[in-house]
Amino acid sequence: MSKTNLQAYWKENLRYLLILLLIWFAVSYGAGILFADALNSVRIGGFKLGFWFAQQGSIYVFVVLIFVYVWLMNKLDEKYDVHEK
Amino acid sequence: MSVQTWTFILVGFSFAIYIGIAIWSRAGSTKEFYVAGGGVPPIANGMATAADWMSAASFISMAGLISFMGYDGAVYLMGWTGGYVLLALLLAPYLRKFGKFTVPDFIGERYYSQTARVVAVVCALFVSFTYIAGQMRGVGIVFSRFLEVPINLGVVIGMAIVFIYAVLGGMKGITYTQVAQYCVLIFAFLVPAIFISLQMTGNPIPQLGFGGTLSDGTYLLDKLDGLNQELGFAQYTVGSKPMIDVFCITAALMVGTAGLPHVIVRFFTVPRVKDARSSAGWALLFIAILYTTAPAVAAFARTNMIQSVAEVNFDKLPPWVNNWAETGLITMEDKNGDGAVQYVADKEANEFTPDRDIMVLANPEIANLPNWVVALVAAGGLAAALSTAAGLLLVISSAISHDLLKNAINPEISERGELLAARIAAGVAVVLAGLLGIYPPGFVAQVVAFAFGLAASSFFPAIILGVFDKRTNKQGAIAGMITGILFTAVYILYFKFINPAASTPDHWLFGISPEGIGTIGMALNLIVTIAVSRMTPAPPERIQHLAEDIRIPRGAGGAQAH
Known part of the structure; x- marks a missing residue:
């Protein structure tokens, strides 16, 4: 694989990581901790929203994030032809 | 049965x-x-x-x-x-x-x-x-x-x-x-x-x-x-x-x-x-x-x-309370003598103390x-x-x-x-x-904070930088790991073992408890590793190739012995 190709692959990978980690930070440290008090004024059923993110929602998002990452990377590997045979 | x-x-x-x-x-x-x-x-x-x-x-x-x-x-x-x-x-x-x-x-x-x-x-x-x-x-x-x-x-x-x-x-x-x-x-x-x-x-x-x-x-x-x-x-x-x-x-x-x-x-x-x-x-x-x-x-x-x-009156408590009281995991005492259980936040007046493990x-x-x-x-x-x-x-x-x-x-x-x-x-x-x-x-519970703090402040930055920063060299990694571990260990040792009486938010660094200090240890490790790596020679060619090679999936054989 050529040097420029490798760099392009790595750059796209880093962009995915940045976006996914921003979401990771936003649901846990953001919604679950820093803004939990503010979000608690919103209610979904019996849950205050900030509390829900801290004890439930962030965990669901974490699971989804990993599977999205797997899907994105499998596509990226194929695009740059670096996937495993 | x-x-x-x-x-x-x-x-x-x-x-x-x-x-x-x-x-x-x-x-x-x-x-x-x-x-x-x-x-x-x-x-x-x-x-x-x-x-x-x-x-x-x-x-x-x-x-x-x-x-x-x-x-x-x-x-x-x-x-x-x-x-x-x-x-x-x-x-x-x-x-x-x-x-x-x-x-x-x-x-x-x-x-x-x-x-x-x-x-x-x-x-x-x-x-x-x-x-x-x-x-x-x-x-x-x-x-x-x-x-x-x-x-x-x-x-x-x-x-x-x-x-x-x-x-x-x-x-x-x-x-x-x-x-x-x-x-x-x-x-x-x-x-x-x-x-x-x-x-x-x-x-x-x-x-x-x-x-x-x-x-x-x-x-x-x-x-x-x-x-x-x-x-x-x-x-x-x-x-x-x-x-x-x-x-x-x-x-x-x-x-x-x-x-x-x-x-x-x-x-x-x-x-x-x-x-x-x-x-x-x-x-x-x-x-x-x-x-x-x-x-x-x-x-x-x-x-x-x-x-x-x-x-609830002491003689009307459900049977599970007495079962677990026998094992010593629930302690009860009728402090004010009114015959009923007062379960309250105030430690002086509280009459019912369950061990947290019995909840499950x-x-x-x-x-x-x-x-x-x-x-x-x-x-x-x-x-x-x-x-x-x-x-x-x-x-x-x-x-x-x-x-x-x-x-x-x-x-x-x-x-x-x-x-x-x-x-x-x-x-x-x-x-x-x-x-x-x-x-x-006696300190098993306290030591768990140690395990996480040390893992956070030692391994994590060394591995992350090893993958994402080709310029990180051995001087940087060793200096960073030692700084992170020492800082975290000294902080936890001081508050958990040497002077536990001082372990209150007023005395903690920025109000961070010993359980959370690994975060600061990790940040110090990252800073020291990056700074020292930049001031010392780049890693050898072979290592830079290795760092590049692990970025692409193809060619991952089975785990190899040396």
Whole structure:
């Protein structure tokens, strides 16, 4: 694989990581901790929203994030032809 | 049938399965012993990782802890799951491509230094022994409460079982036993949770019942907020820890998770880089099933407990209270002599003190569930403790036979010699772990903060920078690891052991507790590593090639011996 190709692959990978980690930070440290008090004024059923993110929602998002990452990377590997045979 | 008969049947049956698997999956080579031959399918690896990760503490203690902490319990829920996102995105695929057996392998190779390797081995051993002492103790406690054998005999039985499948099967035996153990522990956790959710909220799914309404039409969480306030406790859904501390503890636990050697090593066992990515996803999915149920169990248990004891006459208490009072895990005293239980936040007036661990163990009794469910919880607790202990034993034995003996002391050792050494090391480690369980050092609980703090402040930055920054060299990595460990260790030692009286938010650095200080240690490590690397010569050409090569998936063969 050529040097420029490798760099392009790595750059796209880093962009995915940045976006996914921003979401990771936003649901846990953001919604679950820093803004939990503010979000608690919103209610979904019996849950205050900030509390829900801290004890439930962030965990669901974490699971989804990993599977999205797997899907994105499998596509990226194929695009740059670096996937495993 | 009595609870005890059921317990003997269920525990005996599950143990027979574990031993059967061990005999079927004996390890014939070091590669099978260390990384199960590198051929574990990703879903199976995800299940094994989940069982490996969820210890006696997750199964028995966590829900109880949350039920007394309310919102603040979120530090454990987010902290012990969020680390898997970091693992999947930042570590697992690259370490799999690197393709060796252990974490010290990576550190030693990437930083072309025996010193770095030895620092990593010492950290791995310390973290693993800290952890395993607690597991063996957990095995002993479950045995003594449910089967009425002495705690020490329970520890010895647990040791014997782990000895058989860890020494015989190595990683291969451990992995497939853990798959079975996951099934046992998750079933045992969910069955009572579903029953109780149905009873209290009419919804069979605990995660939804958590936000549902009780028979009187009020929301469970509103009811609990009200009950807590009446008794003088903080509202359940609002925290009482300072925000910065919640932030730092969560971060230290997340990063610590991603730096724990017994978790990382699991990603060496799958065939391909793409399997390493997806097995992290499966692992977290399987973990999330328990971790989203636990806070619901916590809220159900607390509501049930308050309603069945507060202001109830001592002679009208339900039978489970007296059963557990006999074991010393509930203490009661009628201080004001009015004949009724006052369960209140004020310590002077409080008359009812439950141990937090009984919230999960007594839950089936509190909810009047059938005897087989009570027995199931015992089998589940044992599965959780044994699976974690086995995973840790493997890290200890490979650190000794592979990292120290083979790579640092005697590189000429034969394959058979190394395999024998690994088995002996695992055997000795089982015995040591058992001794720690029988004679627990008084500070086991405190030391857990240590394990996570050290993993966060030592391994994590060294691995991340090793992958993402080609310019990081050995001087930087060693200086960073030593700074991170020293800072974190001194802070925890000071507040936990030297001057525990001063451990209050006023004295803490920026109000961060010893549990959360690993976050600062990690930040210091990152800064020092980057700064020192930039001031010293770049790593050799060969290492820069290695750092580039691990970025692309293609060409990841099986894990290679040197």
